[in-house]
Amino acid sequence: MSAVWIDNDPSPAPAAKIERENHKLEKRLCRLVGQAIGDYAMIVPGDKVMVCLSGGKDSYALLDILLKLQRRAPVDFGIVAVNLDQKQPGFPAHILPQYLESLGVPFRIEEQDTYSIVKDKIPEGKTMCSLCSRLRRGILYRVAGELGATKIALGHHRDDLLQTLLLNMFFGGKLKGMPPKLQSDDGRNVVIRPLAYVNEKDLVRWAEVRQFPIIPCTLCGSQENLQRRQVGDMLRDWDRRFPGRLDNMLHALQNVVPSHLADPVLHDFRNLAATGVPSEDGDKAFDHEELPVAEALPALQVIKL
Ligand code: SF4
Numbered sequence: 001m002s003a004v005w006i007d008n009d010p011s012p013a014p015a016a017k018i019e020r021e022n023h024k025l026e027k028r029l030c031r032l033v034g035q036a037i038g039d040y041a042m043i044v045p046g047d048k049v050m051v052c053l054s055g056g057k058d059s060y061a062l063l064d065i066l067l068k069l070q071r072r073a074p075v076d077f078g079i080v081a082v083n084l085d086q087k088q089p090g091f092p093a094h095i096l097p098q099y100l101e102s103l104g105v106p107f108r109i110e111e112q113d114t115y116s117i118v119k120d121k122i123p124e125g126k127t128m129c130s131l132c133s134r135l136r137r138g139i140l141y142r143v144a145g146e147l148g149a150t151k152i153a154l155g156h157h158r159d160d161l162l163q164t165l166l167l168n169m170f171f172g173g174k175l176k177g178m179p180p181k182l183q184s185d186d187g188r189n190v191v192i193r194p195l196a197y198v199n200e201k202d203l204v205r206w207a208e209v210r211q212f213p214i215i216p217c218t219l220c221g222s223q224e225n226l227q228r229r230q231v232g233d234m235l236r237d238w239d240r241r242f243p244g245r246l247d248n249m250l251h252a253l254q255n256v257v258p259s260h261l262a263d264p265v266l267h268d269f270r271n272l273a274a275t276g277v278p279s280e281d282g283d284k285a286f287d288h289e290e291l292p293v294a295e296a297l298p299a300l301q302v303i304k305l
Pocket residue numbers: 128129130132133217220221222
């Protein structure tokens with residue numbers, strides 16, 4: 001007779017279960033941020049990291065996780081939080097200072113009325129974001145210099161990286177994403193994205209767990225760019241229907257094979273010639289590519305192209 005398994009354990013109290021899940025989420029966030037920082041040498045001993053806080057969930061999470069890592073990391077680094085108050089109508093200017101004071105983290109609120117400039121320059125109904133973000137960028141670079149910051153940390157996450165990649169492919173004709181680390185266009189700053197491996201769903205949950213005092217990003221009245229919204233919806237839909245796909249896309253960004261793209265600058269196709277030396281890893285140009293099955297896909301073992 002086959003054994004009957006009876007689970008005598010009472011189901012955990014919802015509160016305990018929630019606490020366990022939250023703890024797992026916190027560990028995952030710290031692990032992924034720590035991993036990204038390590039993989040790209042984003043923070044080195046003695047760095048002063050300027051964390052740009054917009055009042056949105058991503059930048060709150062960035063600061064929160066970096067503060068946790070700062071307490072445990074083997075590397076000694078400083079953090080200073082910066083918010084740019086762009087004087088948008090209804091901006092609740094007290095929220096961030098109150099929050100940052102409660103954390104005891106050094107911070108600076110930079111007040112610059114870029115809102116009026118943008119309103120003045122951009123015709124009604126046109127999207128204001130590109131001028132607005134250009135102005136913001138210049139101000140933040142200047143503030144980084146004034147504060148002696150050696151790194152500028154932004155709250156872009158995995159889904160932002162992928163969205164940018166697809167937007168550039170679809171509308172810009174470029175294979176270009178949003179790198180985890182870069183030199184700023186003024187050549188004077190290093191910008192880092194420690195949330196590069198973190199998915200947006202986790203950040204939404206973390207914002208709920210931590211009850212961040214979110215400031216809505218719609219105060220300026222600008223509409224989100226339609227193409228950006230469509231690509232974002234597409235990524236969310238893929239994430240729902242094909243678990244693992246977005247992580248695979250991120251891995252693809254870290255695993256580029258220039259000889260199998262078509263950029264003659266990245267790979268010298270012109271001078272390519274047969275060497276006469278066989279290579280196991282060489283291109284089997286006539287074969288179908290065999291792809292490993294994504295773990296989450298049931299039954300199918302090999303997808304043939
Ligand atoms: S949404 Fe508003 S605040 Fe944000 S970049 Fe666009 S114009 Fe600026």
